[in-house]
Amino acid sequence: MTLAEPTTTPATGPGESTVRPDWVTDARLASLTRWVAVPASGGDGTLAATAPYDGRPTASVPAGVPEDVAAAVDLARAAQPAWAELSFEDRAAVVLRFHDLLVERQDEVMDLIQWEMGKARFHAWQEVLQVANLARHYARRGASYLADRKVRGAMPGLTSAREVRVPQGVVGIISPWNYPLYLGVGDTIPALLAGNAVLGKADPQTPLTLLWTRALMAEAGLPEHVWQVVAGPGAAIGEAVVDHVDYVAFTGSTATGRTVAERAARRLIGASLELGGKNPLIVRADADLDLAARGTVAAAFANTGQMCIHIERVIVDGSVYEEFRERLLALTSGQKVGQTFDFGCDVGSLASAAQLEKVEAHVADAVAKGATVLAGGRARPDLGPCCYAPTVLEGVTEEMDVCLGETFGPVLALYRAEGDEEALAIANQGSAGLSASVFSRDVGAADALARRIRAGSVNINDGAALAAGSIEAGMGGRGDSGLGRRHGAEGIRKYTESQTIAASRIGPVGPPPGMALERFVAMGNGQLRLLRRLRVR
Numbered sequence: 001m002t003l004a005e006p007t008t009t010p011a012t013g014p015g016e017s018t019v020r021p022d023w024v025t026d027a028r029l030a031s032l033t034r035w036v037a038v039p040a041s042g043g044d045g046t047l048a049a050t051a052p053y054d055g056r057p058t059a060s061v062p063a064g065v066p067e068d069v070a071a072a073v074d075l076a077r078a079a080q081p082a083w084a085e086l087s088f089e090d091r092a093a094v095v096l097r098f099h100d101l102l103v104e105r106q107d108e109v110m111d112l113i114q115w116e117m118g119k120a121r122f123h124a125w126q127e128v129l130q131v132a133n134l135a136r137h138y139a140r141r142g143a144s145y146l147a148d149r150k151v152r153g154a155m156p157g158l159t160s161a162r163e164v165r166v167p168q169g170v171v172g173i174i175s176p177w178n179y180p181l182y183l184g185v186g187d188t189i190p191a192l193l194a195g196n197a198v199l200g201k202a203d204p205q206t207p208l209t210l211l212w213t214r215a216l217m218a219e220a221g222l223p224e225h226v227w228q229v230v231a232g233p234g235a236a237i238g239e240a241v242v243d244h245v246d247y248v249a250f251t252g253s254t255a256t257g258r259t260v261a262e263r264a265a266r267r268l269i270g271a272s273l274e275l276g277g278k279n280p281l282i283v284r285a286d287a288d289l290d291l292a293a294r295g296t297v298a299a300a301f302a303n304t305g306q307m308c309i310h311i312e313r314v315i316v317d318g319s320v321y322e323e324f325r326e327r328l329l330a331l332t333s334g335q336k337v338g339q340t341f342d343f344g345c346d347v348g349s350l351a352s353a354a355q356l357e358k359v360e361a362h363v364a365d366a367v368a369k370g371a372t373v374l375a376g377g378r379a380r381p382d383l384g385p386c387c388y389a390p391t392v393l394e395g396v397t398e399e400m401d402v403c404l405g406e407t408f409g410p411v412l413a414l415y416r417a418e419g420d421e422e423a424l425a426i427a428n429q430g431s432a433g434l435s436a437s438v439f440s441r442d443v444g445a446a447d448a449l450a451r452r453i454r455a456g457s458v459n460i461n462d463g464a465a466l467a468a469g470s471i472e473a474g475m476g477g478r479g480d481s482g483l484g485r486r487h488g489a490e491g492i493r494k495y496t497e498s499q500t501i502a503a504s505r506i507g508p509v510g511p512p513p514g515m516a517l518e519r520f521v522a523m524g525n526g527q528l529r530l531l532r533r534l535r536v537r
């Protein structure tokens with residue numbers, strides 16, 4: 001499709017987005033919005049999302065009220081047992097068909113992602129890649145992650161025990177706008193495969209992407225009520241989700257994550273919390289500086305810097321600082337910023353005027369307090385209303401908001417450190433602990449350093465994508481960056497409760513009828529000593 005000329009100021013008045021993808025006809029929109037669960041109230045108005053490329057409204061998506069959430073959960077709860085009764089293979093077949101449809105129709109969803117949140121097309125494709133990988137992985141490996149675990153019985157030989165996994169019931173998935181496909185559906189797939197029904201809360205900025213995947217899942221054969229999607233204002237609808245589901249997987253800011261955790265705790269339901277970061281990248285003295293500069297640029301400006309694991313702090317050994325800085329700045333200034341529905345741009349638009357404002361405020365505050373702008377440092381309205389130049393700052397100090405507060409934009413700060421210990425101290429500053437990275441030719445030394453960084457994932461000789469793409473391993477945060485993990489075994493087991501089933505061939509454990517308790521206790525003590533001597537685990 002072709003794009004309208006970039007506007008120099010966001011359009012604010014009524015009028016449809018001029019960059020709506022051609023294939024998104026009114027009929028097609030209606031076929032997507034039918035998947036919003038608004039059974040009770042008939043909706044409470046519509047979501048007011050705007051396309052970052054032209055600042056005009058995207059599509060009218062009905063917004064629900066908390067009663068709609070309750071009604072959607074009832075439908076999901078009623079549908080869940082039949083879904084859970086299917087064999088894992090039957091559920092996996094639906095997910096594998098979804099995989100194939102997603103790969104085949106990827107252009108559609110990339111168009112929607114770009115229209116709704118403005119990222120570069122390559123970063124939209126990375127969402128497709130990640131979700132397809134997760135779908136295939138969990139469909140193929142999920143059964144082994146959830147397999148029964150046989151353990152020794154209380155009376156070996158006479159009794160047996162096993163741990164089995166039962167679905168939580170209805171899982172709530174609350175996701176943000178920055179990865180509407182990956183975070184909206186990537187967490188849903190393992191929840192469904194584990195036999196749950198899912199209540200997904202679409203972010204008000206990006207409902208269409210989630211609705212598109214919901215429609216695709218229906219085409220792949222998912223029964224109608226097993227995955228409900230609700231849309232509406234974050235607080236009212238999000239809180240109602242937490243109030244009604246049996247487990248909640250939340251991704252978003254640390255501030256909201258805390259309120260979700262408190263609410264879930266009151267109901268004694270489990271919660272996983274994937275929250276914000278302030279991720280450091282360390283360049284050791286022995287690093288390959290070309291690779292390090294390339295990795296930094298990719299990780300700092302990916303998704304226009306609106307990625308939880310993107311790099312905002314780069315800590316460079318003093319012996320190579322100037323040389324690294326030169327290479328970094330050369331690559332940064334070569335980044336092509338813009339908004340096109342093809343692969344022509346490296347860095348896309350920010351998602352909204354609010355994001356742009358936040359990024360501008362962080363940079364202005366840093367500059368006012370003495371930081372130096374080495375690259376970028378300004379909006380690019382000539383390229384699009386929410387475009388911002390990839391930015392490198394130097395001389396950032398603790399009193400600046402950008403120092404330890406998440407910017408969530410294409411802005412990184414350079415720090416100089418004399419040796420690993422100082423680099424480590426800077427990396428571990430603050431309360432976040434999501435992702436980090438170390439560049440070094442000595443992978444062993446980098447590994448030793450990685451273990452001392454407070455972060456849920458550490459990438460060696462890559463900025464961010466390596467650990468996230470290693471989907472058999474858990475991904476999540478420490479400290480203020482969250483609780484729990486997605487991906488790998490934990491990414492599906494969290495959607496189940498473990499249940500212990502113990503069986504006896506000899507009836508109830510305890511002294512047989514007629515045996516004196518003293519004798520039974522003496523036998524028990526003898527057994528304890530024997531087990532200890534035999535080093536039984």
Ligand code: NAD
Binds near residue numbers: 252273476481482
């Ligand atoms: P946010 O917390 O404002 O919103 C996230 C979601 O929560 C949205 O769907 C929103 O509507 C909903 N919500 C808002 N208030 C709620 C409430 N009171 N109860 C329940 N739900 C509520 O987050 P945001 O600013 O839109 O997203 C960006 C943040 O998400 C960044 O901090 C980023 O680092 C973080 N993030 C983390 C990860 C991760 O995996 N750790 C991934 C992506 C984004």
